[in-house]
Amino acid sequence: MSFSIFLADADFDDDKVIAQIPIPHRYWRLHVISSGNVFDLSANELELRESVGGADVTGSPATYACDHIHSSSTIAAAFDNDTSTGYNAPGDGVFPINIDVDFTTGHEKDIHEISWLSRPDAPIRAPVDMDILWSDDGTTWNLSWSERGISGWSSGVAKIFTKP
Numbered sequence: 230m231s232f233s234i235f236l237a238d239a240d241f242d243d244d245k246v247i248a249q250i251p252i253p254h255r256y257w258r259l260h261v262i263s264s265g266n267v268f269d270l271s272a273n274e275l276e277l278r279e280s281v282g283g284a285d286v287t288g289s290p291a292t293y294a295c296d297h298i299h300s301s302s303t304i305a306a307a308f309d310n311d312t313s314t315g316y317n318a319p320g321d322g323v324f325p326i327n328i329d330v331d332f333t334t335g336h337e338k339d340i341h342e343i344s345w346l347s348r349p350d351a352p353i354r355a356p357v358d359m360d361i362l363w364s365d366d367g368t369t370w371n372l373s374w375s376e377r378g379i380s381g382w383s384s385g386v387a388k389i390f391t392k393p
């Protein structure tokens with residue numbers, strides 16, 4: 230989310246945007262509604278960026294959580310900058326699945342782009358429908374943007390999702 234400052238002229242008919250002020254938030258959530266293989270979800274690397282093509286802002290001091298995870302998996306494996314390790318869901322078809330990033334107090338971010346690298350031997354274990362949410366308190370969640378009908382996953386290729 231961001232606010233625009235407008236420079237208004239006398240008749241308000243051609244106001245110019247003179248600044249975009251980012252509104253950072255502590256918590257961000259990838260709310261995955263459905264998967265390409267219906268039953269399972271995987272992510273070998275996830276990146277959150279504050280600008281299109283910008284730097285990945287995950288990493289210390291951010292912490293991660295997921296509400297549905299295979300017993301032999303960790304959500305941290307999706308954020309360790311190692312493309313050979315990853316998060317895996319239990320494969321039981323239970324959705325939605327929430328993947329949360331807590332950037333921590335004093336390190337709030339304004340996320341505009343997500344990069345998702347799926348599991349190389351099962352790339353369709355990846356989102357078809359997904360919402361990107363933010364929160365300031367970890368309890369009340371707000372929609373930032375939605376992705377629908379995602380397709381075309383292929384092995385070893387990260388997909389990029391940019392805020393409209």
Ligand SMILES: [Ca+2]
Pocket residue numbers: 273274306307308309310311312313314315
């Ligand atoms: Ca990894």
